[in-house]
Amino acid sequence: MPKEEFKVTPWEVKGEIDYDRLVEKFGTSHITPELLSRMPGADENLFLRRGIFYSHRDLDWLLDNYRRGRHFYLYTGRGPSSSTHLGHMIPWIFTRQLQVMFDAKLYFQMTDDEKFLFKDQLTLEDTSRATYDNMLDIIAVGFDPSKTKIIVDTRDIKSLYTIALRVAKRVTFSTAKAVFGFNNSTNIGSIFYTAIQSAPAFIESEMEGTNVPCLIPCGIDQDPHFRVTRDVAPALGYYKPALIHGKMLPGLSGGKMSSTGDAALYTTDSDAQIRKKIMNAFTGGRSTVEEQRKLGANPDICPVFHHYEFLLEPDDSKLKKTYADCRSGALLCGECKLNLLSKVLPFMQKHRDNREKAKERLDEFMFRSGDD
Ligand code: TRP
Numbered sequence: 005m006p007k008e009e010f011k012v013t014p015w016e017v018k019g020e021i022d023y024d025r026l027v028e029k030f031g032t033s034h035i036t037p038e039l040l041s042r043m044p045g046a047d048e049n050l051f052l053r054r055g056i057f058y059s060h061r062d063l064d065w066l067l068d069n070y071r072r073g074r075h076f077y078l079y080t081g082r083g084p085s086s087s088t089h090l091g092h093m094i095p096w097i098f099t100r101q102l103q104v105m106f107d108a109k110l111y112f113q114m115t116d117d118e119k120f121l122f123k124d125q126l127t128l129e130d131t132s133r134a135t136y137d138n139m140l141d142i143i144a145v146g147f148d149p150s151k152t153k154i155i156v157d158t159r160d161i162k163s164l165y166t167i168a169l170r171v172a173k174r175v176t177f178s179t180a181k182a183v184f185g186f187n188n189s190t191n192i193g194s195i196f197y198t199a200i201q202s203a204p205a206f207i208e209s210e211m212e213g214t215n216v217p218c219l220i221p222c223g224i225d226q227d228p229h230f231r232v233t234r235d236v237a238p239a240l241g242y243y244k245p246a247l248i249h250g251k252m253l254p255g256l257s258g259g260k261m262s263s264t265g266d267a268a269l270y271t272t273d274s275d276a277q278i279r280k281k282i283m284n285a286f287t288g289g290r291s292t293v294e295e296q297r298k299l300g301a302n303p304d305i306c307p308v309f310h311h312y313e314f315l316l317e318p319d320d321s322k323l324k325k326t327y328a329d330c331r332s333g334a335l336l337c338g339e340c341k342l343n344l345l346s347k348v349l350p351f352m353q354k355h356r357d358n359r360e361k362a363k364e365r366l367d368e369f370m371f372r373s374g375d376d
Contacts (some may be wrong), residue, residue, distance in 0.1 A: 010022060012026060012224065012225050013184070013185065013225065013228065014184070014225055014226055014228055014229055015122055017225055017252060020305075021251075021252070023058065023059075023224070023251055026059075026224055027059050030059075030224070030227050030228075030231075032059045032060060032061055032224070032227065032247070032249060033059065033060055033061065033063075034058065034059060034060075035052070035055075035057070035058055035059065035060050035063065035248070039060070039063060039064060039067070040052060040053075042064075042067045042071075043067065043105070044105055044106075045105055049098075049101060049105075050315075050318055051094070051097075051098045051101070051250065051314075053320070054313060054314075054320075055251075056094070056098075056250055056251050056313075056314055057098055057221065057248050057249065057250045057251075058249065058250070058251060059224060059248075059249040060246065060247055060248045060249065061227075061230075061234065061244075061246060061247040062244060062245075062246040062247070063219070063246050063247075063248055065246060066217055066219055066246040069217055070106065074217060075106075075107075075108070075216070075217075076106070076108060076216065076217035076218060076219050076246075077108055077109040077110065077111065077208045077216055077217075077218055077219070078099055078102055078103060078106075078108045078109070078110040078111070078218075078219055078220070078221065079110070079111045079112075079113070079204045079205055079207075079218050079219070079220050079245065080095060080096070080099045080110070080111075080112055080113070080220060080221050080222060081112060081113035081114065081115055081201070081204070081222075082096075082112070082113075082114055082115070082138055082142065083115045083118050083119045083122075084114055084115070084116055084119055084131055084134035084135040084137070084138045085119040085123055085126060085131065085134055086134060087134075087137060087138075087270045087271065087272045088137070088138050088141035088270065088271045088272075089268035089269055089270045089271070090253060090268060090269045090271075090311070090315065091252060091253035091255075091268055092138075092141075093141065093145065093271075093355075094250060094253055094314055094315060095221055095222060095223055095250050096141075096142060096145045097145055097315070098221055098250065099147075099221045100145050100146050100147055102219070102221060102248075103147060103148060103151060103152070107151075108151070108219075109151045109152075109153075109208070110147060110151060110152045110153070111153055111155055111204045111207060111208070111371070112142060112147070112152060112153070112154045112155065112369075113154075113155045113157065113201070113204050114135045114138065114139065114154060114155065114156045114157065115157050115197075115200070115201065116128070116131040116132060116134070116135045116156060116157055116158050117131075117157040117158055117161075117193070117197065117200060118157070118197050118200070118201070119131045119134070121191060121193040121194045121197055122194055122197075128158070132158070135156055136366075137272075139154060139362070139366060139369070140359045140362040140363060140366075141271050141355075141359060141362075142154065142369075143358075143359075143362035143365055143366070143369055144271075144355055144358035144359040144361075144362050145358075146358070147369070149365070149368035149369055152369055153369065153370070153371040153372075154369045154370055154371055155204060155207075155371045156370075156371075157200060160371050160373065162373060163207065163371070163373040164200060164203040164204070164207070165203075167202070167203040167206050167207065167210060168196075168199040168200050168202065168203045169199070170240050171198075171199040171202045171203065171232075171233070171236050171240070172196055172199035174236040174239055174240070175198065175199065175232055175236065177195065179232065180195050180198065180232075183198075183228050183231065183232060184198070184228060198229050198232050198233075201229045201233075202229070202230075202232065202233040202236070205218050205220065205230070205233050205237075205242075205245040206218075206237070206240070206242045209242055209243075215241075215242060215243050216243075217243050217245075217246065218243070218245040218246065219245070219246045219247070219248060220245050220246070220247045220248070221247075221248050221250070222247065222248075222249060222250070223249070223250050223251075223252050224249035224250065224251070224252075225252065227247065227249060230245060230247055233245060251314075253310060253311070253314045253315075254307045254310050255267050255268050255307060256268065256269070256281055256282065256284075256285040256286065256307045256308070256311075257285070257286050257307075258285065258286025258287070258305070258306070258307045267281050267284070267285065268281075269281060269282075269348065269352070271352065271355055271356065271359065273352075275349055275352075278345070278348060278349065278352060279345055279349075282308070282341050282344055282345050282348065283341055283345075285307055285308050285341060286306075286307060287301065287306045287307070287308050287309075287337045287340075287341075288301045288302035288303055288304065288305045288306030288309065288330070289301040289302075289306070289336070289337040293336060296333050296336060296337075297333045297336075298333060299333060300330065300331045300332050300333040301330050301331070301333070301335075301337065302330075302331075303326070303327050303330040303331065306330070308337070308340055308341055308344055309326065309327070309330065309340075311344055311348070312326060312344065312347075315351075316344060316347040316348060316351065317347070326340070
């Protein structure tokens with residue numbers, strides 16, 4: 005049975021997402037078991053083993069080169085529009101793991117320009133506040149400062165601009181319209197923006213003076229940008245960046261909404277707020293205890309279960325048991341929520357501690373161009 009209509013663009017995610025259909029629609033490839041077996045430590049990696057990062061472009065090419073001793077670098081980013089929630093952190097945690105797995109350098113782009121342009125209500129002061137706030141969360145994830153450089157678009161534009169210009173010259177308005185759905189009332193900054201998001205995919209090649217392969221871990225919603233990046237790369241004399249795409253953690257209010265912003269757990273939430281959001285969460289449960297005991301519940305549509313799956317239950321056999329007990333009716337939603345809470349609270353506390361320490365460490369992570 006086809007799932008209801010869903011929408012996934014870099015600026016809007018809604019409906020119940022059919023991730024296999026997205027692979028078809030976007031023309032990406034599934035990460036096969038064979039490909040996984042070529043990634044060192046994939047079995048121990050929760051996101052890979054559970055298919056949370058599940059799609060790619062040219063990952064096979066990248067791994068072939070890596071096996072031949074060709075190092076690549078990582079590039080990911082964040083549009084700083086609000087506080088950070090757990091869903092934002094999934095690709096960052098994964099990127100940190102890739103950094104360890106491949107001993108790779110990372111460029112992390114903060115697209116304060118993007119959020120200013122695309123969100124009517126945001127001022128540049130707002131986006132710059134969110135940039136600082138979000139950088140603390142990024143650093144708290146544990147990136148290696150000697151291998152990680154955070155680029156803030158408005159601050160570091162000088163190092164991106166010439167690359168962005170060369171990209172922009174090769175992208176027509178009709179391509180931008182077709183890829184992003186722009187129309188005549190779209191502001192002209194937004195139309196140019198994709199060129200800025202392309203730039204870090206080539207920056208290491210520019211800085212090194214020789215082509216360096218790049219891998220971009222990102223939510224699959226970002227793929228449209230990088231289709232444009234990849235299309236123009238050969239003409240500019242660069243490699244196409246490889247991509248590895250993740251699924252999006254659903255928000256706790258569930259129902260038809262898939263957007264995480266909806267009742268998400270923010271790193272700035274108090275324990276009491278987190279408790280309230282979890283206890284009020286939508287679940288795959290039945291309307292009465294009796295019914296649930298008799299008929300079981302549905303973990304597949306349950307955001308509480310997805311929180312275990314995506315991050316908070318690293319033990320596969322325990323996850324399997326939660327799934328089975330939910331299905332059979334042995335596990336009720338109240339108990340399951342309390343159990344999640346007992347995992348979320350220490351996770352958040354540890355993150356908050358690291359976030360506090362990050363305030364003293366910003367300098368270690370800031371990108372420096374050759375001339376500052
Ligand atoms: N556009 C992304 C966002 O809104 C931010 C971003 C910039 C990004 N470069 C990236 C995300 C590279 C993933 C990979 O959050």
